[in-house]
Amino acid sequence: MRPAKFPRLSPSALAARRKEVASRLGKVLPPAALLTEPDELRPFECDGLSAYRQPPMAVAMPDRTDQVQAVLTICREMAVPVVARGAGTGLSGGALPLADGVLLNLSRMNQVLGIDLANRLARVQPGVRNLQISEIVAPHGLYYAPDPSSQIACSIGGNVAENAGGVHCLKYGLTVHNVAEVEIVTMEGQRLTLGGEALDSPGYDLLAFIHGSEGLLAVITEIAVRLLPVPRCAQVAVAAFGDVAAAGGAVAGIVASGVLPAGLEMMDRGCIDAVNSFLDVDYPECAALVLCELDGTQQEVASQIIAVTRILEHAGATGVRVSRNEAERLKLWSGRKAAFPAVGRMSPDYYCMDGTIPRRHLARVLKEIQALSGRFGLPVVNVFHAGDGNMHPLILYDANREGELETAERLGGAILEACVAVGGTITGEHGVGIEKIDQMCVQFGEGELRQFHDLKAAFDPDGLLNPGKAVPTLARCAEFGAMHVHGGKLPFPELERF
Amino acid sequence: MTGPGAGDTGEARDRADELASAVRSALEDGQPLQIVGSGSKAFYGRIPEGRPLSVADHRGIVSYEPAELAITVRAGTSLTEVEALLADHGQMLAFEPPHFGDDATVGGTVACNLSGPRRPYAGSVRDFVLGVRMINGRGEVLRFGGEVMKNVAGYDVSRLMAGALGTLGLLLEVSLKVLPASEVQVTRCFDLDVGRAIDTMNRIAGTPVPLSGAAWENGRMFLRLSGSQAGVTSAAEDLGGEELAGDDAARFWVGLREHGLPFFDGDGMLWRLSVPSATKPLPVDGRWLIDWGGGQRWLGTDSGGDRVRERVAAAGGHATAFRGGNRAGEVFHPLNEALRELHQRVKTAMDPQGIFNPGRMYAGI
Numbered sequence: 001m002r003p004a005k006f007p008r009l010s011p012s013a014l015a016a017r018r019k020e021v022a023s024r025l026g027k028v029l030p031p032a033a034l035l036t037e038p039d040e041l042r043p044f045e046c047d048g049l050s051a052y053r054q055p056p057m058a059v060a061m062p063d064r065t066d067q068v069q070a071v072l073t074i075c076r077e078m079a080v081p082v083v084a085r086g087a088g089t090g091l092s093g094g095a096l097p098l099a100d101g102v103l104l105n106l107s108r109m110n111q112v113l114g115i116d117l118a119n120r121l122a123r124v125q126p127g128v129r130n131l132q133i134s135e136i137v138a139p140h141g142l143y144y145a146p147d148p149s150s151q152i153a154c155s156i157g158g159n160v161a162e163n164a165g166g167v168h169c170l171k172y173g174l175t176v177h178n179v180a181e182v183e184i185v186t187m188e189g190q191r192l193t194l195g196g197e198a199l200d201s202p203g204y205d206l207l208a209f210i211h212g213s214e215g216l217l218a219v220i221t222e223i224a225v226r227l228l229p230v231p232r233c234a235q236v237a238v239a240a241f242g243d244v245a246a247a248g249g250a251v252a253g254i255v256a257s258g259v260l261p262a263g264l265e266m267m268d269r270g271c272i273d274a275v276n277s278f279l280d281v282d283y284p285e286c287a288a289l290v291l292c293e294l295d296g297t298q299q300e301v302a303s304q305i306i307a308v309t310r311i312l313e314h315a316g317a318t319g320v321r322v323s324r325n326e327a328e329r330l331k332l333w334s335g336r337k338a339a340f341p342a343v344g345r346m347s348p349d350y351y352c353m354d355g356t357i358p359r360r361h362l363a364r365v366l367k368e369i370q371a372l373s374g375r376f377g378l379p380v381v382n383v384f385h386a387g388d389g390n391m392h393p394l395i396l397y398d399a400n401r402e403g404e405l406e407t408a409e410r411l412g413g414a415i416l417e418a419c420v421a422v423g424g425t426i427t428g429e430h431g432v433g434i435e436k437i438d439q440m441c442v443q444f445g446e447g448e449l450r451q452f453h454d455l456k457a458a459f460d461p462d463g464l465l466n467p468g469k470a471v472p473t474l475a476r477c478a479e480f481g482a483m484h485v486h487g488g489k490l491p492f493p494e495l496e497r498f
Numbered sequence: 499m500t501g502p503g504a505g506d507t508g509e510a511r512d513r514a515d516e517l518a519s520a521v522r523s524a525l526e527d528g529q530p531l532q533i534v535g536s537g538s539k540a541f542y543g544r545i546p547e548g549r550p551l552s553v554a555d556h557r558g559i560v561s562y563e564p565a566e567l568a569i570t571v572r573a574g575t576s577l578t579e580v581e582a583l584l585a586d587h588g589q590m591l592a593f594e595p596p597h598f599g600d601d602a603t604v605g606g607t608v609a610c611n612l613s614g615p616r617r618p619y620a621g622s623v624r625d626f627v628l629g630v631r632m633i634n635g636r637g638e639v640l641r642f643g644g645e646v647m648k649n650v651a652g653y654d655v656s657r658l659m660a661g662a663l664g665t666l667g668l669l670l671e672v673s674l675k676v677l678p679a680s681e682v683q684v685t686r687c688f689d690l691d692v693g694r695a696i697d698t699m700n701r702i703a704g705t706p707v708p709l710s711g712a713a714w715e716n717g718r719m720f721l722r723l724s725g726s727q728a729g730v731t732s733a734a735e736d737l738g739g740e741e742l743a744g745d746d747a748a749r750f751w752v753g754l755r756e757h758g759l760p761f762f763d764g765d766g767m768l769w770r771l772s773v774p775s776a777t778k779p780l781p782v783d784g785r786w787l788i789d790w791g792g793g794q795r796w797l798g799t800d801s802g803g804d805r806v807r808e809r810v811a812a813a814g815g816h817a818t819a820f821r822g823g824n825r826a827g828e829v830f831h832p833l834n835e836a837l838r839e840l841h842q843r844v845k846t847a848m849d850p851q852g853i854f855n856p857g858r859m860y861a862g863i
C-alpha cells in the first residue's frame with residue numbers, strides 16, 4: 001500500500017511552487033489554457049458537492065490529448081498531484097481540487113470526433129456532454145442510453161469515471177454497458193486504448209475496470225460509446241399508494257412478473273409534496289408514488305401496460321394513471337425529473353445519498369431512514385431508482401445553522417451503514433469521492449482495501465492521480481474506527497441499530 | 499487432484515476454507531496452481547501449467563431471489579443446474595453461455611467470458627457480473643461488488659475477473675444479474691451472400707426490433723426475435739423471410755452456441771475473430787461462419803496465423819486461435835508493449851507470486 005502523502009505547504013512555499021509548476025506547464029499549454037491567479041482559481045474550488053471547497057494550485061485546460069500527456073508528464077516529474085474534472089457535477093467531491101495540485105479540466109476537449117452509423121458507435125472527446133450525443137444521432141433513430149438526471153451538463157468522461165447510471169439503466173445498463181472503447185493517458189504519460197470497436201478485446205477487461213475509477217487510475221481522453229435504436233413507443237404508468245411498504249411490494253411484483261420496465265421509480269410523501277408545490281404536475285397526494293415506464297413496439301407496450309396496471313392494483317394502488325400520448329408521458333415524468341430542484345426550493349441545502357440495496361428491503365430501509373431522521377432531527381425525503389434498489393434519500397439542512405452540516409453528514413453516514421447492513425452498498429452511481437470515504441471502511445475489510453491500493457499502484461505507482469479520494473488508507477479506517485459489516489452480519493447483532 | 503470425480507454428487511458443498519488453505523500452502527511451497535472446474539474449457543487458451551486445484555465440488559446456490567433479478571452461486575456449480583433453476587422461475591442468463599461440455603461450471607464460464615448468440619443484444623458475461631468472492635494471490639478471501647444492480651464503491655474487481663482465465667485469482671462465488679426469459683422466440687431465415695447478410699444484420703440492429711440473434715452460414719442468414727408474443731409476432735411479419743420451425747430453430751441456435759453445427763466438425767484449426775460488427779468480409783481464404791450480427795466470426799483456414807492477425811487487426815478487431823492451434827505459442831491476440839506492461843502490473847497486483855494459471859492467457863502472465 002502506498003498512502004498518498006503530500007507535504008502541506010506554507011503560503012509562501014505554495015506560491016513559489018505554483019510559480020515553478022506554472023513555468024513548466026506554460027511551455028506545453030497556450031496561455032489561455034493555464035490559470036494560476038487566485039481569483040481565476042476560485043470558480044474551480046468545488047464540484048457538485050459544494051460543502052467542500054478548495055481552490056487548486058493551478059488549473060490546466062487542454063484541448064488535445066498530447067497536451068494531457070505533457071501536463072501529466074511534467075506533474076509526475078515534479079510530484080504534483082492531479083485531479084481530473086469533467087463538468088464538475090459529481091455529487092461526492094471526486095473532482096474537489098487539492099491545494100498543492102493541478103486541476104486538469106477536460107471541458108475544452110468537447111469535440112464529437114465521428115459517428116459510425118453502420119456499427120452504431122459515436123466517438124467523442126471526454127468533455128462532450130451526455131445529452132449532446134443523443135441529440136446528434138437522433139435524426140438517425142439512435143440514442144445513447146445512460147441518462148443521468150444531470151445529462152444536460154455532465155460530461156461523458158465524468159460518466160465513465162463514475163460509471164454513471166440513469167432512469168433507464170434497469171433495462172439498458174449503466175455507462176460500463178454502453179461504452180466500447182476508451183483512450184486513457186496514465187500518470188506516466190502513456191497513451192493506451194482499452195476495449196475496442198469489436199464486442200470484446202484481448203487480455204484483461206481493463207475497459208470495465210476503468211469505469212467508476214473516479215480519476216484515480218488514469219485520465220480518460222477519448223470514448224467510443226454504443227448507440228441504440230430509439231424504441232418505437234413508450235408509455236408510463238403512475239400509481240398512488242397509501243403506504244410505502246405497498247409501493248415497495250408493487251416494485252418487487254413488477255420485477256418478478258417477467259416484465260422489464262425501461263424505468264421504475266419511486267417517490268415518498270415529502271418528495272411528492274415538494275414536486276406538487278414546485279410545478280403543475282398534479283401528482284396524487286399519497287404516501288408513495290411509483291412510476292413505471294414500458295417501451296418497445298406498440299403491441300408489446302400495450303400488452304405490458306395492462307399487465308403492469310394489474311400488478312399495481314393488486315399491490316394496493318389507490319389509483320393508476322397511464323399516459324395516453326407523448327405529451328402526457330413527458331408531463332408525468334417532469335415531476336420526477338424536477339424532484340431535486342423542487343426539494344432544493346423547500347430547504348436551503350440538501351444532501352443527497354446514494355445507497356443501493358436489494359429491492360426486497362426497500363420498505364424496511366425506508367422505515368429505518370425515517371427513524372434515523374427523527375433521531376438526528378433533520379427531515380429526509382426520498383426519490384429513487386426503485387427498480388435498481390438505488391435510493392436517493394435527500395437530507396434537508398441549513399448550512400448556515402451551526403453544526404447542521406455535520407449532523408446531516410452523520411445522518412447520511414448512518415443511512416449508508418443501514419444500506420450495507422442489508423447487503424447493499426454505500427454508492428450506486430455517485431461515487432465515493434471524498435464524501436463517503438469513511439463509509440468505505442464499513443463496506444470493505446482490510447484485505448479488499450489493500451487490494452484496491454495495489455491495483456491503483458499498477459496504474460499510478462506514485463499515487464499522484466486524485467490522491468485521498470475513493471479508497472481510504474488503512475490508517476484512516478483505523479482512525480474512523482468503523483466496523484466492517486461482513487456479509488450483512490454486524491458484530492453484536494443483538495444490539496439494536498438503525 | 500480432488501473431484502470432479504467420485505465426490506461429484508451434485509450436492510451443495512462449501513469448500514472455501516479448504517481452497518483457501520490449499521492456495522496458502524501452494525504459496526508457501528512456491529507451487530503454481532492450475533484452477534480446474536469441470537475441464538469443459540480445458541482446450542481454451544495456452545497450455546495450462548501448475549498443479550491442478552479443482553473447484554468443481556465447491557458448489558451450490560448461495561442465494562436466489564427471483565424478484566431481485568440476481569443469483570449467487572459457488573464457482574463449481576454446474577451451469578446446467580443454474581439454468582434449470584432460473585427457467586423454473588421464468589428467468590435466464592441473458593448472455594446465453596456456451597457450455598462446451600455436460601458439466602460446465604459457472605466459475606469457468608465467468609473466467610472465460612464466453613457468451614452465446616444473444617451477446618450483441620443483451621450483453622456478455624462481464625456485463626452481468628455483479629460481484630465475486632475470491633481468493634487472491636496472497637491467499638486472502640476477498641469480496642468485491644455484491645448482489646445489487648448498481649455499485650460503484652471501490653474499483654470494479656469483479657468485472658475484471660471475467661475473462662481473466664483465472665490468472666488473477668480463484669473465484670469462490672459469483673453473483674450474476676438474471677433477466678426474465680422471453681415469452682416467445684421466432685427465427686426467420688433468408689438466402690443471402692455473406693456481404694449482404696452482414697449489411698442487413700447491422701441495418702436491422704439499428705432499428706427497434708427485439709433481435710436476439712443474427713447469424714450467417716453457408717448462404718443463409720438467420721435472425722432470431724425474442725420477447726413478448728405481441729412484439730415478436732409483429733416484428734417477424736415486418737422482417738419477412740422464411741420461418742424456421744421451432745425444433746429446427748432451437749437446434750440451430752444451440753448448435754451455433756455449442757459448436758455442434760457441421761461447420762465445427764473436424765480437427766482443423768478454428769479461429770475466432772472479433773471485429774466491429776459491420777466489417778466487410780475479410781480477405782482470408784477459408785470457411786466462414788458469422789455470429790453476433792457480424793461481430794464474431796468463426797474461420798476454418800490453413801492460412802498462417804500472422805496473416806489472419808494482420809487482417810483482423812486492420813479491421814479494428816482481434817483473433818483467437820480457438821481450437822487446434824499451437825497452444826505453446828500465443829493463442830490470444832498479442833498486446834502492444836504498453837498494454838502488456840500494464841497487464842503485467844495488474845497481474846502482479848492481484849497475484850504477486852504468479853501462482854494462478856501462469857501462462858494460460860499470455861506467456862509470462
Ligand SMILES: Cc1cc2nc3c(=O)[nH]c(=O)nc-3n(C[C@H](O)[C@H](O)[C@H](O)COP(=O)(O)OP(=O)(O)OC[C@H]3O[C@@H](n4cnc5c(N)ncnc54)[C@H](O)[C@@H]3O)c2cc1C
Nearest residue numbers: 086087088089090094148149155157158161164165215220
Ligand atoms: C442534479 C444532479 C443530478 C444527478 N443525477 C445523476 C444520475 O441520475 N445518475 C448518476 O449517475 N449521477 C448523477 N449525478 C452525478 C453526476 O452528474 C455524475 O456523477 C456525472 O457522471 C459526473 O460527470 P462530470 O462530468 O460532472 O464529472 P466531474 O464531477 O467533473 O468528475 C467526477 C469524477 O470523475 C473524474 N473525472 C472526470 N472526468 C474525467 C476524465 N476525463 N478522466 C478521468 N477522470 C475523470 C473526476 O476526477 C471525479 O472524480 C447528478 C448530479 C447532479 C448535480
